[in-house]
Amino acid sequence: MNMNPRTTQKLAFAFFLLATLLIIVPVGLIVVVIIQKGLPAISWEFLTSVPKKGMRAGGIFPAIIGTLYLVSGAILFALPIGLFSAIYLSEYAKDNYMNRIIKLSIVNLAGVPSVVYGLFGLALFVDFFKFGVSILAGSLTLGIMILPIIITASREALEAVPSSFREVSLSLGASKWQTIRHIVLPNSISGIITGTILGIGRAAGETAPILFTVAAFYIPKLPHSIFDQVMALPYHLYVISTQVPNVSEQIRYGTALVLIGMVLLMNLAAIIIRYQFRKKKKW
Amino acid sequence: MIISGGNLDKTIKIKILDLDFWYGTFQALKKINASITEKKITALIGPSGCGKSTLLRVFNRMNDFIEGVRTEGSVEIDGKEILGPSVDLVSLRKNVGMVFQRPNPFPLSVYENIVFGLRIHRDHLSKREYDNMVEKSLKSVLLWDELKDRLKKPALSLSLEQKQRLCIARLIAVKSDVLLMDEPCSTLDPQSTAKIEELMIELKKDYTIIIVTHNMQQASRISDDTGFMLLGELVEFGKTKSIFTAPSDKRTEDYITGRYG
Ligand SMILES: Nc1ncnc2c1ncn2[C@@H]1O[C@H](COP(=O)(O)OP(=O)(O)OP(=O)(O)O)[C@@H](O)[C@H]1O
Ligand SMILES: [Mg+2]
Numbered sequence: 001m002n003m004n005p006r007t008t009q010k011l012a013f014a015f016f017l018l019a020t021l022l023i024i025v026p027v028g029l030i031v032v033v034i035i036q037k038g039l040p041a042i043s044w045e046f047l048t049s050v051p052k053k054g055m056r057a058g059g060i061f062p063a064i065i066g067t068l069y070l071v072s073g074a075i076l077f078a079l080p081i082g083l084f085s086a087i088y089l090s091e092y093a094k095d096n097y098m099n100r101i102i103k104l105s106i107v108n109l110a111g112v113p114s115v116v117y118g119l120f121g122l123a124l125f126v127d128f129f130k131f132g133v134s135i136l137a138g139s140l141t142l143g144i145m146i147l148p149i150i151i152t153a154s155r156e157a158l159e160a161v162p163s164s165f166r167e168v169s170l171s172l173g174a175s176k177w178q179t180i181r182h183i184v185l186p187n188s189i190s191g192i193i194t195g196t197i198l199g200i201g202r203a204a205g206e207t208a209p210i211l212f213t214v215a216a217f218y219i220p221k222l223p224h225s226i227f228d229q230v231m232a233l234p235y236h237l238y239v240i241s242t243q244v245p246n247v248s249e250q251i252r253y254g255t256a257l258v259l260i261g262m263v264l265l266m267n268l269a270a271i272i273i274r275y276q277f278r279k280k281k282k283w
Numbered sequence: 284m285i286i287s288g289g290n291l292d293k294t295i296k297i298k299i300l301d302l303d304f305w306y307g308t309f310q311a312l313k314k315i316n317a318s319i320t321e322k323k324i325t326a327l328i329g330p331s332g333c334g335k336s337t338l339l340r341v342f343n344r345m346n347d348f349i350e351g352v353r354t355e356g357s358v359e360i361d362g363k364e365i366l367g368p369s370v371d372l373v374s375l376r377k378n379v380g381m382v383f384q385r386p387n388p389f390p391l392s393v394y395e396n397i398v399f400g401l402r403i404h405r406d407h408l409s410k411r412e413y414d415n416m417v418e419k420s421l422k423s424v425l426l427w428d429e430l431k432d433r434l435k436k437p438a439l440s441l442s443l444e445q446k447q448r449l450c451i452a453r454l455i456a457v458k459s460d461v462l463l464m465d466e467p468c469s470t471l472d473p474q475s476t477a478k479i480e481e482l483m484i485e486l487k488k489d490y491t492i493i494i495v496t497h498n499m500q501q502a503s504r505i506s507d508d509t510g511f512m513l514l515g516e517l518v519e520f521g522k523t524k525s526i527f528t529a530p531s532d533k534r535t536e537d538y539i540t541g542r543y544g
Contacts, residue, residue: 094350164387168450171345172400172457173376182403187390 034256041254050220055240056247060255065222066135066230067204067262070214073139073226074146074203079196081143082150086192089151090158091180110148115208117145122212136226138214145209146199153195157188190277197270201263207234217243233259296321296461296491297342302356304337304515306349311337313515315356319508324483324492326506326523328499330538333512335495339463342493343379344372360461377404380454382464386446388438388453393430396438396449397421400457420452424482444475448482462486464494468501480505499539503527511535 003011045059052058093099121141131137161184169179185192207215215235223230237255240247297319304312311334319325327335340346341358344365358365365375377400388396397417401408408416417434421427426448430436438449447467454462464483468476483492483505496502502509503523510520511532519526519535530536 164383164385165389167345168381168383168387168389169399169403170348171343171376171381172403172453173373174400174403175373178403182399183389 031260034253034260037249038253038255038257041248041250042257046251046254047258051218052220055218055236055244056251060233060236060258062219062222063231063233063236063255064258064262066215066232067234067259069135069223069230070138070142070210070232071200071203073135074142075196075200077140077143078147078150078199082147082196082199083154083192085147086151086154086158087180090155091176091184106148106151110152113208114145114206115211117141117209118212120144121209126213132227133212133214133229134227135214135223135230138210138230138232139226141209141213142203142206145206146203149199149202150192150195153198154188154192157191157195158184160191161187190274193277194270194274197266197273201266204263204266205234205259207238210235233262293323294321295319296360297493298357298359298362300357300359302338302341302358303354304334304341304346305353306337307351311515312341315517317510317517317520319491319493321491322487322489323507324487324494324505325508325510326502327493327495327510327512328497328502328538329512329518331497334515335512336465338512338517339381339465339493339495341366342461342463343376343381344370345381347372373404377457378459379461379463380457380459382447382450382454382462382467384466384469386443386450386470388441388446388449390437390439392435393421393438393441393449394434397453397456400453404457416456420456423455423486424448424452425485426452442475444471444478447471447475447479451482451486459490461491461493464492466495466497469497476501499527499541511538513538 047059047064048061049059050062051060089099089103093102118141121137121144125131125137125140126133129137131140165183165187166179169183170176174182210232214229215232216229217231217239219229219231233255237252237259240255241252295318299315299317299319302312302315303310315338327338329335337346341354342360342365346352346354354366356366360375360379364370389399391399394417397420398413401413401416418427418431421430426445429445430441438446441449451462468479471479480501483494486492487507494502494506506523508521509523509526511518511526511530511534513534519530519532521531526535527539530539
């Protein structure tokens with residue numbers, strides 16, 4: 001069959017458009033369904049009170065707070081370490097065997113299933129370091145899980161800074177560290193922040209890493225120290241969806257909505273911050 | 284043998300003795316000997332890849348950042364050896380400033396570009412002293428009148444020529460007294476080039492300038508001494524006039540008359 005090029009062109013276009021639409025449909029559906037079913041559950045009461053009647057009523061306040069604690073802890077741990085290793089890898093590391101292995105490990109670390117991180121956290125932080133099932137153990141586990149995201153994003157941001165900036169700075173007598181501190185970091189900050197917030201989003205949503213390391217099935221009060229257990233949104237959602245019978249659909253979807261809302265808010269923050277910094281830079 | 288620029292009566296600023304330089308196993312500079320005179324413009328000419336930039340970057344030790352390089356021989360600036368591990372690179376690089384091929388101000392304001400070096404070197408100056416330094420530096424590159432009301436403007440919004448002037452002003456602020464210029468006009472149009480050349484002639488009252496250029500007219504217009512390099516060797520070094528009118532080496536003649544590279 002001999003089709004004319006214009007027809008092929010149109011067919012191809014239609015095909016690609018369809019493929020793209022196919023991606024949007026499930027995402028859109030998920031959001032729509034969750035909002036539709038969850039929105040009626042959202043109220044001040046739902047957001048600020050503890051679960052009641054065996055989690056079949058009341059709110060999800062402890063789980064929201066727990067997730068906030070865990071995410072903050074993960075960032076507190078992963079951001080400095082991730083940023084420093086990104087600086088090392090992109091600014092200092094020579095291209096040798098050792099450093100190639102490090103880079104490869106980071107890529108592989110990103111591909112490790114999250115449940116494996118959970119087991120690792122259990123073995124290392126809970127048992128070996130004897131932190132127990134605690135906010136500390138859970139935050140560290142989540143932190144390790146998001147390290148590759150932060151390192152990769154930061155490295156890309158650092159490497160995007162034109163090398164001529166570094167060269168001038170060094171030629172003016174600045175040390176390598178001064179050059180990084182005054183020239184490279186200020187010009188890559190938006191990328192680093194974006195990576196960090198993507199990491200936060202990932203940490204907020206994962207269940208498996210916190211399953212064995214911190215998450216409590218049901219604690220209707222807030223933690224007192226980093227050695228306490230907490231509830232967390234993703235795990236709470238799992239519990240009320242599969243472990244506790246007869247939880248109303250509203251509460252389940254309401255919880256999912258809050259979780260998605262938190263992650264989307266963080267992503268939105270990333271976009272706004274990046275936009276603000278982008279406006280300033282012009283190279 | 285030391286080939287002096289024919290200015291035996293003048294002060295020697297940089298003295299190069301048997302300088303060899305390797306990138307790994309590739310020898311990019313071979314037994315270079317020369318004396319560069321203070322407060323003159325010295326031009327380095329030669330075909331692409333002959334080692335001009337490499338030689339320039341020996342003077343402020345910028346080659347140090349490249350892995351696997353090796354330098355042998357001696358280079359003295361103001362009578363002090365600048366090769367070797369014990370040299371204070373910060374003050375060397377303050378002293379010996381570099382202007383690059385592409386004008387490359389930082390993505391900061393005009394003002395911050397000029398004071399960057401001062402801040403880095405922690406010369407604790409008052410706001411007033413910083414202001415004075417900015418004014419003085421911009422005046423020396425003849426930018427003050429154009430920019431005095433726009434010091435807070437981003438430097439990246441300037442024209443190419445203004446940017447290149449700003450890069451020179453940045454060196455003046457840290458009190459460099461040797462200016463290394465690696466093809467500083469190659470991205471500029473002829474008019475801007477002429478203006479930068481004027482500036483260089485103005486600046487040589489106070490500064491020792493070494494310029495790499497592919498532009499023969501430029502070298503003969505502005506330089507006092509010229510060195511012709513070929514495949515890592517300094518083939519000929521002497522008064523610009525004599526190099527351009529009566530080169531003593533056949534290879535120099537071929538290059539200058541355009542029969543080479
Ligand atoms: N980083 C490097 N590693 C290895 N070899 C290099 C490096 N930089 C330059 N060279 C080589 O050293 C030689 C001299 O290079 P250099 O840049 O000094 O030449 P140049 O005279 O400045 O040339 P151009 O006129 O093109 O700027 C060239 O053969 C080049 O390939
Ligand atoms: Mg060059």
